[in-house]
Amino acid sequence: xxxxxxxxxxxxxxxxxxxxxxxxxxxxAAISAISWMETTCKLSQxxxxxxxxxxxxxxxxxxxxxxxxMRRAAALRGQTRRKLPDCIIRATAEVGGRVVITRNxxxxxxxxxxxxRVPYKLHSDKVTPLHPPSHFPxxxxxx
Numbered sequence: 001x002x003x004x005x006x007x008x009x010x011x012x013x014x015x016x017x018x019x020x021x022x023x024x025x026x027x028x029a030a031i032s033a034i035s036w037m038e039t040t041c042k043l044s045q046x047x048x049x050x051x052x053x054x055x056x057x058x059x060x061x062x063x064x065x066x067x068x069x070m071r072r073a074a075a076l077r078g079q080t081r082r083k084l085p086d087c088i089i090r091a092t093a094e095v096g097g098r099v100v101i102t103r104n105x106x107x108x109x110x111x112x113x114x115x116x117r118v119p120y121k122l123h124s125d126k127v128t129p130l131h132p133p134s135h136f137p138x139x140x141x142x143x
Contacts, residue, residue, distance in 0.1 A: 005102035
């Protein structure tokens, strides 16, 4: 079970193929509602519609903030100096038992309760792909 961080979604909207490939890789994938908001806040209506369509085609659902997520995010914010959106994303992953897929593991530092995966890194205009671990379930193409 996977939860994509905002930076993977933004990279997808910018045409970084590694992000698009990562979004299509998993069967049980989701994003936090806060990631959807962070990604779409500066997109045109057309690009929001295109993002929504690509998420739908990939079977990626948007997880809404529940009381359990709110409480966990508030506790994380109180215990760390992390930004509230990152605390909400981490809480969403923890409550849902999901692995966070991100480009910036430091946003989820001290993640003793949260598994984090970094599929690639950006350096200026270059992308450095990292190999996916074999224990993550891959999407099986539909025939």
